[in-house]
Amino acid sequence: MRMSIRSRSVVTIADVARACGVGTMTVSRVINGKKHVSPEMIQRVEEAIARLNYQPNEAARTLKGRTSRTIGLIVPSLSDPFFSQCAHAVQQVAAEQGYMTMLFACEANRNVEAEELSQMRSRNIAGILIVPSSENSLEQLQELRRNGMPVVMIDRTFAGIDVGEVMVENVEGAWRATNHLIDHGHQRILCVGYDREYNSISQRIDGFKKAMQDAGLQPQHLLVNRGVAIGPKVIAALRSPKPPTAIFALNNVTSVAVLTTLKREEIRIPQQVAIIGFDDFDLASLLAVPLTAVRQPAAELGRHATRMLIDSLRVGNGTGRMPSRIVLPTELIVRQSCGCEPISRISHPR
Amino acid sequence: MRMSIRSRSVVTIADVARACGVGTMTVSRVINGKKHVSPEMIQRVEEAIARLNYQPNEAARTLKGRTSRTIGLIVPSLSDPFFSQCAHAVQQVAAEQGYMTMLFACEANRNVEAEELSQMRSRNIAGILIVPSSENSLEQLQELRRNGMPVVMIDRTFAGIDVGEVMVENVEGAWRATNHLIDHGHQRILCVGYDREYNSISQRIDGFKKAMQDAGLQPQHLLVNRGVAIGPKVIAALRSPKPPTAIFALNNVTSVAVLTTLKREEIRIPQQVAIIGFDDFDLASLLAVPLTAVRQPAAELGRHATRMLIDSLRVGNGTGRMPSRIVLPTELIVRQSCGCEPISRISHPR
DNA sequence: CGTCACTGTGATATCGTTCTCAGAACTGCT
């Protein structure tokens, strides 16, 4: 009754030790590259490890107190290319540094986000990267911080929590985009978007306002709650007495929603209304009217955040220190939806 | 010297037991919903768990032999919306079933894929979902299978390995797309794509061939290796003596590459060349010429695969049984790049 | 030659959980 059908092939450190005729500690020291092992012993052990195809059991290592060498990443969604690019970069950098990534898409569901955070605690996650979706999980994050868990927020922040932050220059980006429209002679510009509760979005709104006010123009806003169809409201605004002649869309999904509606209503861009979006995407240049957009360096965001997190794991294994802040620049990618000539006409084709 | 600066707040099962004045086994039984615990005891323990904010340590559970309740997902890339949608669905279904997802994008790098698989072994992953990128890791997968690890392949398979499979009807999809072009009167159709070594792609090629042969037409192919720019080759073909009048693109990235090139060269779609792509994407309808494409149910693929995997975890905890196979249907989304009228003209707007 | 510092090695305890087994208390049945 002792032998199972298949021995499950679990080679343990003890097996390796036995094969070498040494103690487990010697093997452990070799695995972890610690001092106080003679060269020939290292070789002997390494041979045995290779021969037996031994791999350390991470669960045991984690249990014994070592960091789990796994970082958690929470994003609102993977369908949005901004987040998926970001996630990809995170995963890549983490892997380079010997960390695994545990990925969650919370789909902006508050309870899910909370559940995911609690799962992470359960699993001795080494650190957390999060594009936070709601203030509801702030308390939980605080609690994790207090226990020394490093946390880095990406793209958005909430006040009053000492976490690392990696953001983009939202104010500048929005300011530049708005100015570009103003330079085209637009005076009535509508700022459209969701989720004004996120500071990234509200920063963009600030940038828009500033540009308008600097030009002595009256900013107009159309901000709706998530789940509300924004298209009809845009159409309504366009049919009002003094309609906007340009639209500034505050993010990816807003741009797409607006473009879809404009197309359905056969409203011509940029003749009837110009549009600039915040957050560029791959296919923007292949659209019916190539979209002028503020490019956010999504992958860079992920890379920086991951490095920041892993750095703080390295140094701050004690109390988990050093919340810091990185702000990355954006770039205005001029295509045609703003009213500019096709790029191929004014510069070299590409 | 005993007290650390912060006690790290690790509430263990023993703390809960002590708080209730019972043994740890009783608490364990309550946590796992096992029999032989009195109702009032269950309540007492549950209260203490809530009060102390206790959460079981997954590392310890995993070590003790329980499944790690984590599944691994390997996809070639997250930038491709097909995979990111799929990944999202996986993550969602897994979460519903109480499993976490460990996500990897191997970026079609053979060594990375191998490394990831070995990491998974190390971490007592309960099961593996993979969109395989190369035959190189087949052996490793076999090895894992032999040790009772459930494996489900998504979208592609390789012969000679007994894993679960979730695929789409590639042959039918390609056949239908090709026929649609033939119905438009096209006789010289070029089938373009990468990665012919994947069976999903080769099945699409088969479907294309079959449709052409059924119609008594000569199939033409343009198949290049990954990393090769396909655009120039397409242009060359279009400038040949008897140029194709339609293109069938074998996947997402091919469609986009071809569209980009056609746009740059100012070749009109569908007048100069019609195009249908395999694998639809969100923005296809907003493109300069809305792309007719074969829609693959990416999310469904992920969902089914995850369910299959988790089912096999549930039943086959012994030897890891039941490789099975699911094939999902595709759908031809007719837009305008094939030469059809705009949808809004021939049916209700949407 | 004794003390010290350092290298190389292994026995043992420990991490937090669950499994095994054993016992206590209670039933029901001869």
Added chain:
DNA sequence: AGCAGTTCTGAGAACGATATCACAGTGACG
């Protein structure tokens, strides 16, 4: 009463790795 079969409970041994401590050996230095 005696015995078997429940239900409820807990002590102790795992799981596989690492930290700690102990000990032997080797020079170095006074």
